[in-house]
Amino acid sequence: MTLTPEQQAEIAEARAHSRPTLRATADGMEKHLYVAHPILDHGLVRVIDYMGDDAAITQAARVSYGRGTKAVQNDEGLIRYLMRHWHSTPFVMCEVKFHVKLPVFVARQWIRHRTANVNEYSARYSVVQDRFYHPVAQDIRQQSAANRQGGDQPMDSLTAREFCNWLDEIEKTYEKYEYFIEKGVARELARIALPASVYTEWYWKIDLHNLLHFLSLRMDPHAQQEIRDYASAMFELIRPIVPVAAEAFVDYNLQSMHLTRLEIEALRTGTPLATENKRENAEWDQKKARLGMSNPE
């Protein structure tokens, strides 16, 4: 992503004037508020507003669970407890607003998370910009047979280059799009020819609980690589707002494991999983490996 001088000036302008406030303020966040973090080839994500911090979480928890919580748990212990048990209500008391530029195919996955507020650039009102996601040849992935969702393995370089050439062709669509816009064709019609790789942008505002839920799904290895790039960057961006909650999220969510009734039983009794379902057994093998219980040959 290269910011235009105009955009750089806008950001500099927004960062030039600080004002006094009585609200909770996260110094670590203030340091990069408004600053654009490049994602993919032309995308970006930046925080443009936020509400609350770690203290807002404990404040909300203490109104729910009573002042007595103060005596028994310090703030960090309380936040970690809340995260461990995925108590949602105190975390919803923080809010973050992002500005994101992203390809349409990523936007289509993203929008499925319905618990956020969105204002998207409208291709009915406005002329779409000439920006397309164009991965480089080594990022062209194979369809995976096992994991039907995506692919981790790179394509052979010949096909990858062929694919990239095709994307070059596709992007030329823009010239014709522009031509018909100038001819006076309705924008809402002209845009239907543009590919899913074209960039759009939006403001996206969400509370911390739902943001963490979004991140846990979209930082997951099963998510498409392109949206994972956004999710990982966003997690780093919000860490300075809620450092304690963010670390607890890693310990109790991102790097946690879920054991089913059958797996608990297998562990407890030292017997195989009580099902012949192949996929379920494969999942159990993966978990055992992570628990250091891989079967001997």
Add this chain to the structure above:
Amino acid sequence: MTLTPEQQAEIAEARAHSRPTLRATADGMEKHLYVAHPILDHGLVRVIDYMGDDAAITQAARVSYGRGTKAVQNDEGLIRYLMRHWHSTPFVMCEVKFHVKLPVFVARQWIRHRTANVNEYSARYSVVQDRFYHPVAQDIRQQSAANRQGGDQPMDSLTAREFCNWLDEIEKTYEKYEYFIEKGVARELARIALPASVYTEWYWKIDLHNLLHFLSLRMDPHAQQEIRDYASAMFELIRPIVPVAAEAFVDYNLQSMHLTRLEIEALRTGTPLATENKRENAEWDQKKARLGMSNPE
């Protein structure tokens, strides 16, 4: 839309076996349950399940407002009263599930209504089908200067034909898409080259209150013509489930008018609107015309 013989057989099969139920049943709906209604060139919408009827609305209203309502108002009067005052809670007690095939650019507008449940065909897991929305030349609309959103006026026929030819070109993208899928490129990547005119499909389930809200926005003349086609068809589809509510919706919502404080004041005193805002005055002129109060000359 031409249904494949396979799809026709599926529908015939679904309609072949009726089962007894103690639930509320809408005979008018049963007559065309599962039946596909063609929209645009390859799209369709059909109702595949429903819950509740007009009586479910009054039943819910009566638990809220007490049995006494029975004495003073008959069912029709009660439903019309609830609709007139846009009381949401009794209407949410009905639910409709649709199956829809629609172009991606329509899906992108549609999904903004967050109060529904969606299961969409996944272009990560599955191969996208070779179906594109391709309006005919006389449906290619001009950008409107006044209404920045869309366009009602047709383009000159020369440009329109040129535009249609362009869409023909765009659709050839599919051959290359198919080629790369066969080569083993990840589906999630290959699909990024497909245009917004490509068809997708989904199940979409929503309660009656939110459905009516969706319809009031998407049957509006300011909505894009293509989504209006879906919305209008859906309204006709659900009428037999809730005939009384549907008629009340026309009288009290679709064909209603909103007067602002300034407009009320203008009407009351017979004076011009107390603002020089051009757009607001233009809106007032339109309303006056509808009220039969157009200014002479």
Add this chain to the structure above:
Amino acid sequence: MTLTPEQQAEIAEARAHSRPTLRATADGMEKHLYVAHPILDHGLVRVIDYMGDDAAITQAARVSYGRGTKAVQNDEGLIRYLMRHWHSTPFVMCEVKFHVKLPVFVARQWIRHRTANVNEYSARYSVVQDRFYHPVAQDIRQQSAANRQGGDQPMDSLTAREFCNWLDEIEKTYEKYEYFIEKGVARELARIALPASVYTEWYWKIDLHNLLHFLSLRMDPHAQQEIRDYASAMFELIRPIVPVAAEAFVDYNLQSMHLTRLEIEALRTGTPLATENKRENAEWDQKKARLGMSNPE
């Protein structure tokens, strides 16, 4: 409401330290951030955090509707346009967090608005405080025959005083509650004897669009007086955050009028309403009176 010295100290402490921020800041709001506004006899409402201002609304609208909007409309004109057409998405980009003390029967009405985040004081974890809503005798209202919801007319003073005496009796329940808590009865059980007049408290966080929707319903004359007191105070509290949007809300929502298809037809043709429904005719009479079109004798 009398704040305890401890609570006053907490507020003073929160207001003592301002910090620099790069975020949008509403000076008018900062002046009374955290300050408690008394409602009813022991209730309060105060803003404890906020995100965004009028400029955040136009910023969001402009990403949706394109930069071109800047040319044709100034900020005020744009906000008023958005409000006039009840465009929700730009207003959701502002957020407000309240701290509220309120009787349980008010909380029960309030919580029905599901589009907000809530952290309520828990009567399972904590001991309920000895605070009850106790209206004075002249505020004891009659059941209205016409308006089945509430009552505007005061009761005769004898019954009113009798009613107040009853409330005095009811409040003595607290002594027994306290007694059983001390005896060790589970809080979750002891509280079931407490009346709906007992006070609870919560943090309540909501975006501006949904807040305005809440206010339009709860500032309405049909809402119960006690919740109207909260809603009216909250509207005054948030005015300094979004002064332009707040004024537009008055003009285009609070003091607006909705005309049905039948009413439009009656106005246009100068004929009576095409229905014999008494309630609908009574509503039409009220609207006509407001429009200065009362029938002559």
Add this chain to the structure above:
Amino acid sequence: MTLTPEQQAEIAEARAHSRPTLRATADGMEKHLYVAHPILDHGLVRVIDYMGDDAAITQAARVSYGRGTKAVQNDEGLIRYLMRHWHSTPFVMCEVKFHVKLPVFVARQWIRHRTANVNEYSARYSVVQDRFYHPVAQDIRQQSAANRQGGDQPMDSLTAREFCNWLDEIEKTYEKYEYFIEKGVARELARIALPASVYTEWYWKIDLHNLLHFLSLRMDPHAQQEIRDYASAMFELIRPIVPVAAEAFVDYNLQSMHLTRLEIEALRTGTPLATENKRENAEWDQKKARLGMSNPE
């Protein structure tokens, strides 16, 4: 709960007439549709409508994940896979509508689940009925020191009886309530003296995914016993609608276990938990016990 003859007649009437439908129908559910299941002393829960069955879940999953899923997984395997990975979207395609009578203090916990539709009996419009939750002496629980939420241990019988006598006193409030209603005091005011043990009723409609989430929280041992009684009964009620999903819910949710990063590490390396937090260590001890890894001693 004793149903009045009138209510019994209503249920018999609703069950008397079956109609043919083309919709998915669950025979096991039809057998007890509308039938009231008693909960607590005067409460009830019953299913009054439903949409979808196990097949609706797989149908929705297959539109998302492609027809290919049919080849590799049978319906049961697919549902179990979806549940194991808590994929929400296919489960939202089923919907259940309940009629519930419940004490107000239970309703207050229940309503916190915001993803459902509710129509509650209004104490502003209607006269509240003379029904109060009154646990018997052996069900009066102690406050637990360890678990700050509730209590499992019974109170000593003397205090328990004293407590029950107090509840008897409290219920006499109803006579005065009725007296003031007859005197003409507004219902919305008279009800503020009624205790949280008074019964209310509502229709509650929710999709299967959110219902299962509600049940997993409210069937949990940490939930208050009274709401657990409702949740457990509801789970049994809906089993015949979605028998496969219900069983998968038991295996993969109700009886599952969550391991944190620290616990995984402790298991893998055979070392103590890398934290001195007492509560976290106590939680780990409980999990180890369940996994058959209790410490010696």
